[in-house]
Amino acid sequence: MTKKLLLANIKGGVGKSTSVISICSAMSKRGLKVLAVDWDLQGSLTEGLKIPSGVTKTIADAIREDLTFEQIRCKTYDPNIDLIPNDVSLAETLYSLQGRARQFHLFKKLFESPALSEYDYLVADTAPHLDAQLQSALGYVDHYIIPAFAEKQAFAGIGFLTDIATQVKQDLNPNLNLLGTFFCNLKKTSANQRAIEREVTVAQQSLDLHIFETRIPHSDAIGNSYSKGISIIDHQPNLAVSQAYVNLTDEILTAIANHKHEPRTFEEKSF
Numbered sequence: 001m002t003k004k005l006l007l008a009n010i011k012g013g014v015g016k017s018t019s020v021i022s023i024c025s026a027m028s029k030r031g032l033k034v035l036a037v038d039w040d041l042q043g044s045l046t047e048g049l050k051i052p053s054g055v056t057k058t059i060a061d062a063i064r065e066d067l068t069f070e071q072i073r074c075k076t077y078d079p080n081i082d083l084i085p086n087d088v089s090l091a092e093t094l095y096s097l098q099g100r101a102r103q104f105h106l107f108k109k110l111f112e113s114p115a116l117s118e119y120d121y122l123v124a125d126t127a128p129h130l131d132a133q134l135q136s137a138l139g140y141v142d143h144y145i146i147p148a149f150a151e152k153q154a155f156a157g158i159g160f161l162t163d164i165a166t167q168v169k170q171d172l173n174p175n176l177n178l179l180g181t182f183f184c185n186l187k188k189t190s191a192n193q194r195a196i197e198r199e200v201t202v203a204q205q206s207l208d209l210h211i212f213e214t215r216i217p218h219s220d221a222i223g224n225s226y227s228k229g230i231s232i233i234d235h236q237p238n239l240a241v242s243q244a245y246v247n248l249t250d251e252i253l254t255a256i257a258n259h260k261h262e263p264r265t266f267e268e269k270s271f
Contacts, residue, residue: 050229180210
């Protein structure tokens with residue numbers, strides 16, 4: 001059965017898209033078939049994976065034309081990674097659905113197809129907003145992870161996200177599981193290190209968050225690999241940041257494998 005993972009944070013610029021690309025790449029290195037889903041209006045994941053020219057259908061088209069994901073998926077540079085592309089046109093489509101119950105089930109409907117079984121993992125990127133778009137994704141996936149930049153106040157607002165996820169768990173997806181959080185863009189300065197240790201204490205004591213041991217170091221090379229449309233792991237595999245993403249992915253895979261999943265059913269609610 002395909003395992004479904006979402007990276008989410010209500011703060012923008014915390015490395016979600018880069019992390020999704022890198023995690024998908026590391027999964028591919030483990031022989032896993034992955035479907036990367038760009039659920040962000042900015043289309044950062046689509047841009048970072050450089051879809052082939054001629055691809056015209058996106059998530060917005062799928063919603064408007066009632067298509068399933070295999071009608072819009074496309075290949076990437078990695079044969080083990082397929083992409084569900086997105087662009088800003090999704091904003092207009094979502095606006096037209098405001099106030100309708102359907103908006104909370106868009107993500108689930110998109111992937112109601114036997115073709116999903118072709119993949120070991122679905123890994124999705126999201127927009128930094130607490131809205132129906134995020135709730136729709138949380139309402140479908142098995143697990144979510146909160147990436148955070150290695151800085152002071154790294155977890156500002158995270159409580160709002162976990163509160164929304166708790167509501168989604170009660171109303172839409174009783175099997176939703178928070179795997180934890182990890183730090184990106186770690187700079188090796190004493191002040192930064194002290195700030196991170198403070199944030200770890202806050203996360204563990206106040207928010208009851210699991211912190212993955214692997215921390216992703218800062219690297220200017222990530223921007224270069226993003227512009228080329230490939231992961232940092234494939235672009236420069238020997239860098240510390242590349243190995244860190246491989247290690248983080250192994251931690252994630254282990255956490256998912258060890259998670260005790262007890263399927264529960266619920267009566268779907270209208271909004």
